[in-house]
Amino acid sequence: MTADPRAAELLRFTTDVKRYPREFCLARVRDMLRIRRLEERCAELYGAGKIRGFLHLYIGEEAVAAGVLPNLAPEDAVVATYREHGQALLRGVSMNSIMAEMYGKREGCSRGRGGSMHLFDAATRFFGGNAIVGGGLPLAVGLALADKLAHRTGRVTACFFGEGAVAEGVFHESLNLAALWRLPVLFLCENNLYAMGTALARSESQIDLTKKAASYGLRTAHVNGMNVLAVHEAAKAAIDAVRGDGLPVFVEFHTYRFRAHSMFDAELYRGKDEVERFKQLGPIHTFTDRLKAAGMMTEGDFAAIDREALAEVDAAVAFAEAGTWEPVGELTRDVYTPSA
Numbered sequence: 001m002t003a004d005p006r007a008a009e010l011l012r013f014t015t016d017v018k019r020y021p022r023e024f025c026l027a028r029v030r031d032m033l034r035i036r037r038l039e040e041r042c043a044e045l046y047g048a049g050k051i052r053g054f055l056h057l058y059i060g061e062e063a064v065a066a067g068v069l070p071n072l073a074p075e076d077a078v079v080a081t082y083r084e085h086g087q088a089l090l091r092g093v094s095m096n097s098i099m100a101e102m103y104g105k106r107e108g109c110s111r112g113r114g115g116s117m118h119l120f121d122a123a124t125r126f127f128g129g130n131a132i133v134g135g136g137l138p139l140a141v142g143l144a145l146a147d148k149l150a151h152r153t154g155r156v157t158a159c160f161f162g163e164g165a166v167a168e169g170v171f172h173e174s175l176n177l178a179a180l181w182r183l184p185v186l187f188l189c190e191n192n193l194y195a196m197g198t199a200l201a202r203s204e205s206q207i208d209l210t211k212k213a214a215s216y217g218l219r220t221a222h223v224n225g226m227n228v229l230a231v232h233e234a235a236k237a238a239i240d241a242v243r244g245d246g247l248p249v250f251v252e253f254h255t256y257r258f259r260a261h262s263m264f265d266a267e268l269y270r271g272k273d274e275v276e277r278f279k280q281l282g283p284i285h286t287f288t289d290r291l292k293a294a295g296m297m298t299e300g301d302f303a304a305i306d307r308e309a310l311a312e313v314d315a316a317v318a319f320a321e322a323g324t325w326e327p328v329g330e331l332t333r334d335v336y337t338p339s340a
């Protein structure tokens with residue numbers, strides 16, 4: 001898989017649920033359900049005209065965020081894409097401030113100016129949300145460079161992006177600089193097979209994305225992104241590796257989005273049968289089925305976690321509804337004009 005023998009460690013993942021404490025497993029179910037219920041409600045609210053603009057749902061891909069984010073430390077940094085609601089939530093941005101942002105209210109994490117694609121929260125070191133494909137990668141490299149220059153050792157910058165980013169020059173420049181300058185970036189590629197309507201295999205001659213990263217000298221791993229424990233194990237190993245020596249790692253997660261690319265997408269590029277096949281691998285039900293089979297979770301446990309998630313969503317909607325609009329007089333606040 002990679003020329004670097006240090007990466008062999010990253011490939012040794014086991015997913016036996018019994019190796020983990022019950023509380024740990026239930027916490028991962030909770031993480032995934034919070035994202036799922038939040039986004040299902042967002043889709044409804046979009047239909048009702050409460051949320052406007054763009055909305056890209058992560059439904060189907062929750063195991064990646066749930067497997068990675070709990071392994072990061074508060075001083076680490078996180079950079080994501082426009083499909084970032086799940087990462088923001090599990091990084092610790094409150095559901096209230098996310099929902100208020102979706103509504104465009106002043107109480108939102110970006111003061112209502114960013115919307116779905118631009119969730120941002122300096123307090124949790126969640127540095128966006130970015131509408132530009134590949135746009136987060138140089139930001140991550142810059143954050144890691146800043147850490148290195150300031151001798152803040154042991155920090156990791158985790159950068160999530162879709163496989164569509166590999167078609168951008170900035171992907172190659174970012175990986176090259178991270179390796180060349182020996183920067184502590186964890187590149188997390190969420191390969192859901194499509195970039196809008198373009199299948200990876202129709203646009204790239206090399207669809208093993210770890211090979212692209214390995215060509216720049218990064219350690220790499222492939223991971224089943226539909227399995228939250230496999231993601232957890234890979235992410236933990238990768239984070240330990242970056243934290244340990246300050247050098248970058250690239251992980252490719254194989255995942256799938258169950259919903260359309262955004263709210264405007266006729267999905268002419270894939271068949272319903274394909275979507276149904278991938279739904280069989282759904283990260284929530286496959287994990288809960290295994291937990292139940294192992295006697296680690298009951299229907300009642302699941303119902304309780306689900307009730308809690310739904311209540312949190314209800315409260316977030318109430319918070320957003322009660323939120324305020326930014327006064328017109330503040331329209332130019334934070335707008336900078338370079339002096340002539």
Ligand SMILES: Cc1ncc(C[n+]2csc(CCOP(=O)(O)OP(=O)(O)O)c2C)c(N)n1
Pocket residue numbers: 083131132133134161162163164165192194195196261
């Ligand atoms: C630089 C740039 N080019 C094109 C677009 C239009 N665009 C928006 S999303 C997208 C597909 C990206 O796919 P991927 O990176 O795989 O992420 P996914 O949507 O699958 O999560 C494109 C081409 C953009 N936002 N930015």
Ligand SMILES: [Mg+2]
Pocket residue numbers: 162163164190191192193194195196
């Ligand atoms: Mg994609």
